[in-house]
Amino acid sequence: MVELGQIALILSFMIATYSTVVGFAGGMLNGRDLAASARWGFYSICPLLLLATASLIYAFVTNDFSVIYVAENSNLAMPKAYAWVAFYSGNAGSLLYISVAFSIMAGIAIRVVNKKLPYTSPYALGVMSLVLLFFLAVILFLANPLDRHQMPLEDGQGMNPLLIHFGMFIHPPFQMLGLISVALPFSIAIGALLAGRGGRDEWVDQGRLWGMLSWLLLTTGLLLGAWWAYTILGWGGYWAWDPVENSALMPWLGMTAFVHSIMVQKRRGMFRMWNMVLIIVSFAMAQMGMFINRGGPVPSVHSFAESTMGWIFLAVMAVTLFISLSIFIYRYDTLRSRSGLDSMISRESAFLAQNVLFLLIAFVTLWGTIFPIFSEAVDDTTMTIGQPFFNKVNGPLMILLVLLMGIGPVLPWRKAGWGSINKMLRVPLIVAFVVLLSSLISGINQYWVLIAFSVCSVSVTTVLQEMISGTKARHAHGEKWAFAFFSLLGANRPRYGGYIVHLSIVMLAIGITASSFYDVQKDVVMKPGDSEVLGKYTFTYIEVSEKSFPDRLEETAKFEVWSGDKYIGYMYPYRAVYPEFQIAATRGAIHSTVLEDFYLVPSEFMEDGEAVFRVLINPLVLWMWASGPVLVLGTLVSLSPNSRKHRKRVRLPSMNMDQNPLEMAK
Amino acid sequence: MNLKMIGLLSLQIVFLNFACFASNTNFVSNEEKKVNTLNSVLMCPVCPGESIDQSQNEIATNMRKIVKGFVEEGKSEEEIKDYFVDKYGPVILLEPATSGISMxxxxxxxxxxxxxxxxxxxxxxxxxxxxxxxxxxxxxxxxxxxxxxxxxxxxxxxxxxxxxx
The missing domain is CATH 4.10.270 (Myosin, subunit A)
Structure with a gap:
């Protein structure tokens, strides 16, 4: 079975080489047959890689410890369902996972792209094949998960215990999928650049579609990661500005900027160069993420323990950046904007400011992340920069972003008169003021929180205002309220979908603000039978039960918890010690309400029966997790195609007015 | 206008509700707050990038105890930070200093x-x-x-x- 997988890998490597060469040739020689051949070649890679994956998972399920990767990442004690997690939990396997996932996504993408973008498609295919080729080359020559030992082992080393958690079934796959999916809009954009004038605006719709899907995957991955950290890492937080978290955040920031600014090109034919730069930079940041993740020089909890692999990713990132920018400069003349800026105050300039802010945050994050390398090089000390720095620098910038999120969407395109600004922002500003006052009255005294809440309220109000006034206008034409509301959403899905996403971001922002400024944390030492009080919560430590497993010792504490006079019930925080790994995995017990989480986690069980518990009250955390589904919904609404029947066709055809008809005919 | 007023009021109520947690701050003593702040700016020496607040490592647990002891003795934040800097070098601080290379x-x-x-x-x-x-x-x-x-x-x-x- 494993040998079959090896053959599949080698075959897919050969086909990817073919698709790359023939894809580009098809584009340059304008050969339809060549392009089609490359495309069908690319489609055939997917089943081959699925076969390789199946053979690896089969090796996990059958405990075939003669395979090095299986021996390193699982053991007999591992539950069989975790074969899926083990598959991507190590370096080599995760590369295979990325390849197979990319081959599926890119296959679908290229199918769609081929129908819509005649000029761009062969080149885009070439770039996608090249990306896949790189991963397959790394797998085959550097880290093959299917390689065998000379001597088969009795039992494997087992998986890192921190990965034994339900969240691991979804967070890493989403995160890796997100990082690699940035390659899709990137390929389409580079394809359009290579295609020259024909590709100039042709790629916008498809670039937006795949860019948003990639953004959605990245966002989901980040949120799931935060949730996993919150429930299992046992320190009561969800984001630590760890280098790998940062490296996943950077491409997210880049892609967020991209999905916004691509709208300006779609609607106004502007920002053509800027969008190219953004997508190139985003892809570079995604590669940077993989570099840091794969044994880069920055210390992190997430790293795969590999040392040389990362540098290959870094080198490839540099080469990619160099080549893409060269193509960009070579095709510079095709990227002139259709029009300039009519006014300093307009939706366009708000988009620009927002884009630059996103990149600024990405830059600061990058700077903090690679600072250890910098200080090492300059001063011979590895200074790690942690949470306080990022919070202080990025926090205010993010508040500024939320403010722009409130103002930007109500500015008209082209030119905003003061009259219309006044009209649109009057109510939001009043609401913000009222919120500020009411927050003050209710005792919030941290000025960052006051600012953040007021700014959030501006964003919420502008969105609601737009929705309400639109619904009212439709209602006035005789539509029923609910119908009016939904048909409003349906009429301009990119816009109202975006608004829904904005609301979810506000939920996220409120959750983050409240839980970082008003969390309460206390370490308590308790014996069974002791009771303690924190805020309105009274909790009694009843007993601890120990359970021994071949690989770990689990200690589960039992608590009885009251919230005021209300009986909540038992809570069971636990801690598992894995002697082989010298790791303790804790799992907090969480009682969530809309207002706050009551969080209990053991930090230490001592010999004499006493135990140290960390008790936290984290306000509004539930809002952060709730923002996830809202965000997905908004994105999907925004992406769903408008049905033609109900639409007035007013948009110009996507081909450009200043396109040379002779060239188009070629 | 009616709708707007309703929206305005409901928003306010939502935010007022959010604000209830502001009273949370009085639940723990100033000493405990100080311990928590210090824990979150000191790095655990063997688990790179993680604060001792975050880390589950034994060294971090011990360092938390030391911090707690110092705070109970009445030492100031600076004194406690200096103690760890003397012991491990400026590397131990997660928040970069405003002098030297960290500047x-x-x-x-x-x-x-x-x-x-x-x-x-x-x-x-x-x-x-x-x-x-x-x-x-x-x-x-x-x-x-x-x-x-x-x-x-x-x-x-x-x-x-x-x-x-």
């Missing part, structure tokens, strides 16, 4: 901000100029003045409305 960590972001602002201003004025010269070159029989600003705004708002629908 650069703080200097670069504002410079980047300034640079970003310059870029935006430059780009916007460039695009403005291009628009103006384009308008001069292609008047299509219309001069700039033949249509007033108000009329223009009306016209564009109509276009906006149509294209937004």
């Amino acid at each position: 650069y960590a703080w200097i670069v972001p504002p410079i980047a901000l300034g640079f970003a602002v310059l870029v935006v201003v430059f780009a916007v004025s460039l695009m403005r100029r291009r628009q103006k010269s384009a308008a001069e070159n292609h008047t299509y029989g219309l001069t700039e003045d033949s249509i007033s600003e108000e009329e223009k705004e009306k016209y564009f708002s109509v276009i906006d409305r149509i294209s937004n629908e």
Whole structure:
């Protein structure tokens, strides 16, 4: 079975080489047959890689410890369902996972792209094949998960215990999928650049579609990661500005900027160069993420323990950046904007400011992340920069972003008169003021929180205002309220979908603000039978039960918890010690309400029966997790195609007015 | 207007509800707050990048105890930080100091901000100029003045409305 997988890998490597060469040739020689051949070649890679994956998972399920990767990442004690997690939990396997996932996504993408973008498609295919080729080359020559030992082992080393958690079934796959999916809009954009004038605006719709899907995957991955950290890492937080978290955040920031600014090109034919730069930079940041993740020089909890692999990713990132920018400069003349800026105050300039802010945050994050390398090089000390720095620098910038999120969407395109600004922002500003006052009255005294809440309220109000006034206008034409509301959403899905996403971001922002400024944390030492009080919560430590497993010792504490006079019930925080790994995995017990989480986690069980518990009250955390589904919904609404029947066709055809008809005919 | 008032009121209520947690701050003593702050700025020496607040490692547990002891003795934040810096070097601090090499960590972001602002201003004025010269070159029989600003705004708002629908 494993040998079959090896053959599949080698075959897919050969086909990817073919698709790359023939894809580009098809584009340059304008050969339809060549392009089609490359495309069908690319489609055939997917089943081959699925076969390789199946053979690896089969090796996990059958405990075939003669395979090095299986021996390193699982053991007999591992539950069989975790074969899926083990598959991507190590370096080599995760590369295979990325390849197979990319081959599926890119296959679908290229199918769609081929129908819509005649000029761009062969080149885009070439770039996608090249990306896949790189991963397959790394797998085959550097880290093959299917390689065998000379001597088969009795039992494997087992998986890192921190990965034994339900969240691991979804967070890493989403995160890796997100990082690699940035390659899709990137390929389409580079394809359009290579295609020259024909590709100039042709790629916008498809670039937006795949860019948003990639953004959605990245966002989901980040949120799931935060949730996993919150429930299992046992320190009561969800984001630590760890280098790998940062490296996943950077491409997210880049892609967020991209999905916004691509709208300006779609609607106004502007920002053509800027969008190219953004997508190139985003892809570079995604590669940077993989570099840091794969044994880069920055210390992190997430790293795969590999040392040389990362540098290959870094080198490839540099080469990619160099080549893409060269193509960009070579095709510079095709990227002139259709029009300039009519006014300093307009939706366009708000988009620009927002884009630059996103990149600024990405830059600061990058700077903090690679600072250890910098200080090492300059001063011979590895200074790690942690949470306080990022919070202080990025926090205010993010508040500024939320403010722009409130103002930007109500500015008209082209030119905003003061009259219309006044009209649109009057109510939001009043609401913000009222919120500020009411927050003050209710005792919030941290000025960052006051600012953040007021700014959030501006964003919420502008969105609601737009929705309400639109619904009212439709209602006035005789539509029923609910119908009016939904048909409003349906009429301009990119816009109202975006608004829904904005609301979810506000939920996220409120959750983050409240839980970082008003969390309460206390370490308590308790014996069974002791009771303690924190805020309105009274909790009694009843007993601890120990359970021994071949690989770990689990200690589960039992608590009885009251919230005021209300009986909540038992809570069971636990801690598992894995002697082989010298790791303790804790799992907090969480009682969530809309207002706050009551969080209990053991930090230490001592010999004499006493135990140290960390008790936290984290306000509004539930809002952060709730923002996830809202965000997905908004994105999907925004992406769903408008049905033609109900639409007035007013948009110009996507081909450009200043396109040379002779060239188009070629 | 009615709808707006309702929306306004409900928003307020939501935010007032959110604000209830502000009273949370009184649940723990100032000493405990101090311990928590210190724990979150001290790095666990063997688990790179993680604070001792976060880490489950034994060393972190011990360091937390030391911090707690010091705070109970009445030592100031600076004294406690200095103690750990003497022991492990400035590396132990997660928040970069404002002196020495760490200073650069703080200097670069504002410079980047300034640079970003310059870029935006430059780009916007460039695009403005291009628009103006384009308008001069292609008047299509219309001069700039033949249509007033108000009329223009009306016209564009109509276009906006149509294209937004």
